[in-house]
Amino acid sequence: MPATRLHLVRHGEVHNPDRVLYGRLPGFGLSELGGRMALASATAWKDAGVDVRRIVASPLQRTQESAAPWSNAYGLDVTLDERIIEPTNRYEGQPPGFTKRSLGRPAEWPWIANPFRPSWGEAYESIAGRMLAAMTTAWESVDEGDVVLVSHQLPIWMVHRKLAGESLWHDPRKRRCDLSSITTVERVPATPTGRFTEVGYADPAQELRATAVDEGAV
Numbered sequence: 001m002p003a004t005r006l007h008l009v010r011h012g013e014v015h016n017p018d019r020v021l022y023g024r025l026p027g028f029g030l031s032e033l034g035g036r037m038a039l040a041s042a043t044a045w046k047d048a049g050v051d052v053r054r055i056v057a058s059p060l061q062r063t064q065e066s067a068a069p070w071s072n073a074y075g076l077d078v079t080l081d082e083r084i085i086e087p088t089n090r091y092e093g094q095p096p097g098f099t100k101r102s103l104g105r106p107a108e109w110p111w112i113a114n115p116f117r118p119s120w121g122e123a124y125e126s127i128a129g130r131m132l133a134a135m136t137t138a139w140e141s142v143d144e145g146d147v148v149l150v151s152h153q154l155p156i157w158m159v160h161r162k163l164a165g166e167s168l169w170h171d172p173r174k175r176r177c178d179l180s181s182i183t184t185v186e187r188v189p190a191t192p193t194g195r196f197t198e199v200g201y202a203d204p205a206q207e208l209r210a211t212a213v214d215e216g217a218v
Contacts (some may be wrong), residue, residue: 002139002140003138003146004145005146006148006184006186007147008156008159008185009041009066009150009181010179010180011034011038011150012031012036012038012066012179013033013034013037013179014028014029016215020092020093021098021217023087023088023093024085024088024092025092027061028060033211034180034212036205037205037212038067038180038205040180040205041066041181041204041205042072042073043069044182044202045070045148045182046074051145052076052146052147053076053144054076054138054147055067055070055074055076055078056079056134056148056150057080057151058080058082058086060085060086063151064080064150070150078150081134081137084150086152087152087154089218090121091120091121099120116169121218124158124168128159128161128168131158131159132196135159135196154172154175157170157176159185160176160177163195163196178203179212180203181202182203183200184198185197185198186199
């Protein structure tokens, strides 16, 4: 038997005092609050008796740090998978308002030429494709139980929209993928050729988010 369910976990709050778009830039780890958010997420699943058998994380610092409480709670090592990493973005390192600033920079006009793709970074279809491929690998990596994949907001949101049959282009301000949230999917029917379907969304760190800053995601 393969896995029962997959849980797509977003990382916790990132230490980002300048509020830049951090993307794949090194050195952006969790804040102290972000660490507590990650712990809340893992603790909620452990206390609920969720049978996690494998933990996979994006290779970026913030996701590895968010995976650590899961590793401690379940006594499992963390496996890294490049396919669930944050997408590339030409605006990495810039503060908010970067697309508007491009209007006054002719050299950057190609970056904003096609927001439906989008032209400033990795294509939405590419993000969804690699995420689903990683999910298939994760689903087949255990004989039973669940797998946790610690990833990023946009990749998880692309999975949500792809599985829902919705357009991948969207308003980033309306993503339902909060810090340390958990989006759960399963395969129906439970065979290698069955399709994934979303079956749940949880927000274990909601009470910690009152003072959180969620800026800098791609």
